[in-house]
Amino acid sequence: MRISLPWDVDVYATMGRHRTSEAEEIPSEMLQEILMKLPTKDVARCCRVSRQWRSAVRDPSFRKLHAASHAALSAESELLRVSNIGEVGHIGSSERTGVFSVSSGKAMCSVTIPHGYGLANICNGLLCFVDRDHNAQAPAVVCNPASGETLALPEAPPLSNEDDDYLFALGFSPPTDEYKLFRLSFPPYSYSSEERVDMDVYTLGDARGWRKDSFLSPSRPATKDYTLAPVLIDGKLHVVTRGWNQFARHEAAGGVLVLDVPAETSRTYPLPDNLGTYPYDNPLAFELKGRLCLAAHVLSGGRPKALRFWVMDNKETDDEKEPHWDLRYSFFVEAEHSFDISRPWSAWFEHETLCYTRSNTLHKYDTRLSIPDHSQLLKWNKQLQQTTVSRKWRWVIHQGYRPTLLSPHVFELSSSSQDETMMDICS
Known part of the structure; x- marks a missing residue:
């Protein structure tokens, strides 16, 4: 308005x-x-x-x-490119991370974070950086890229089992206007059909600190792929999961774990039938018009044949109801060589346009031009050659950013220091 x-x-x-x-x-x-x-x-x-x-x-x-x-909160989401802009440091050192607007190509800010940190996810207009691999207790760093302000949150509690894997995600509760940091910790593998996942929660700015809960889950969150950041939609965090067995790192996608941020509860939903993905390739999750969308490759002879976009409708949330998956779009994917799982790829929805990028080519499809016909594969409206990014730079495109004026320093526990550290967003 x-x-x-x-x-x-x-x-x-x-x-x-x-x-x-x-x-x-x-x-x-x-x-x-x-x-x-x-x-x-x-x-x-x-x-x-x-x-x-x-x-x-x-x-x-x-x-x-x-x-x-x-x-x-109702502003249309934007895309950010988050890049490591310096030489990779050693443990104990710091690195500079650049945050760039994809639409304008301009740098928004440069953030200094400890070595080994990476972006956990984007929550409204805040970015959450965490230690991805080494220390599950390391304090998360919250950043507002519009102002460059950062704040280190309180340390997380020790893991119940030091060998557990873990995943951080920042969520927002619309009813209570609260930001909450979740840490899920779980065994790296199991022979059981379901395992217990520990859930530690910290409400930003709450002097009570961290609180602990747990739940049984039929699958484990995928943690090692930087493109699989949790997606926040309408007060719920959506996390792609994988199977529990001893070959979990090579197990096909298992489902979608949904964390209700206000209620701090969880449910795991099954993936679409005939999703099409294969064990080494996770489906990508993003928001499409207020709903969760999964993008997944379909392979033939080791090469991608198609890219499918599934949209989840989970308005029915009773225990007896499961979400309905709608196959919304299916595209032909041209590949001259075998499918290289080491190359990053991404998909998103922006301004009524579906986008898909792999290697250095950006594919676009204007969804307003025609009604999808699932009897035949669609062709992309436009293909653009992108500038190749140096391999020394670690970069990922992230969706769901909505600019905010909120300063991370409002969550400082010492109220006397808030005014001293408040930065000027207009400078």
Whole structure:
């Protein structure tokens, strides 16, 4: 929703350092009420209008309220490219990670994180970095790429079994306006049909610290693939899972684990029948118009023959109901060589367009042009050759980013230090 302002923001901002007179100033409460209805990027630009507007946007209380507003949460998601932009360090050292907007190609910020950290997932406008492989207790680092602000969260508790695998995910609870960090820990393999998964939860800013729970699961979260970040949709985290057996690292995808962030409960849903993927290739999960979508290759003779997009409809959440999977799109995939599992690939939905990238080619399909016909494979509308990224750079494209004014420092447990560390998002 866009509303008319007393002045055109961009035009007024180009007028230099001219200040409005006191008679022209809007009462601060009214100004913030107006700004609350604007998208995040427009609010940030309003900093250039005048000192009064700048002060209104900088107010920590306003930033927190706007982050939870309909204008911020309903914004269309954007794509980010997260890259390691320095030489890989040694254990105990730090690395610089760059966050880039895919649509503009511009760098948003550069974050210094400890060696071995990687992006766990994106939650609204916050990025969560965690130690992916070495230390399950290491404090997670939350970052707002729009402002460059970061905050290290409290250490997680020790694992019940030091040999367990683990997965972190940051979630948001719309009813309570709370951010929660989940850590799932579980055996690396098992001969049982189901195993217990420990779930440690920390509500950001809560002085009570971490709390522990557990649940039985028929499959284990996939942890080693950087492209399989948990997907947050409508207050629920969605995690692709794999089987429990002793060859778990080569087991075909097992299901979708759904964590209800407000209730802190879990359910595991089966994957679509005839998904088409094979043991070494996980389906990719992302949001498509408010629903979970899985992209999965179909192979023939060791080569990809097609790429299918399945959409999950789980409005029926009774114990007797299972989600319905709708095969929405199926594309022909041209491959001259054997399918190389070591090469990264990704898929996403943006501006009514399905996108798929593998190696250095970006494929696009405008979903408004035709109605899918599952009796034949679709062809991509457009193919673009992308610039090859240096192998020294570790990079992944992530979906689901929605710009926010929220400062991570509002979650600091020491309230006396919040004002001192609050950075200016308008600088």
